[in-house]
Amino acid sequence: MNVTLQLVGEVRDIPVAPGQSLMQAIATQGRDAITALCGGCCICGTCRVRVLDGDPGPMGEGEAHLRRQLDITDPAIRLSCQMRPGSCLRVAVIHPR
Numbered sequence: 066m067n068v069t070l071q072l073v074g075e076v077r078d079i080p081v082a083p084g085q086s087l088m089q090a091i092a093t094q095g096r097d098a099i100t101a102l103c104g105g106c107c108i109c110g111t112c113r114v115r116v117l118d119g120d121p122g123p124m125g126e127g128e129a130h131l132r133r134q135l136d137i138t139d140p141a142i143r144l145s146c147q148m149r150p151g152s153c154l155r156v157a158v159i160h161p162r
C-alpha cells in the first residue's frame with residue numbers, strides 16, 4: 066500500500082509496510098522528511114501530518130489524549146506515529162517551527 070506524501074516542493078509515493086506507522090514510512094525518505102522527537106512514543110506531537118485525501122483510520126486514545134493536550138482541533142491533522150494506514154492516503158507533513 067502506498068501513501069502519497071507532499072513534501073516542500075515535491076510529491077512522492079512512499080510504501081507503507083503492513084503494521085508500519087506512517088511516521089516510520091516517512092522517515093525512510095530522509096533525515097529531514099519528518100520530525101519525530103519522541104521516536105513514536107506519542108508524547109511530543111512533532112510528527113503531525115495533514116490528511117489531504119483518504120481515510121486515515123481510527124484514532125486511538127493515546128493520540129486523542131495528546132491532541133487534546135496540544136489543543137489540536139482540526140480533524141485533518143493527525144499524529145503520523147500513531148497512524149497505521151489501511152488504505153491509500155494523501156498527506157502533507159507539517160514541520161514544527
Ligand code: FES
Nearest residue numbers: 103105110112146
Ligand atoms: S513522534 Fe512524538 S508524538 Fe509522534
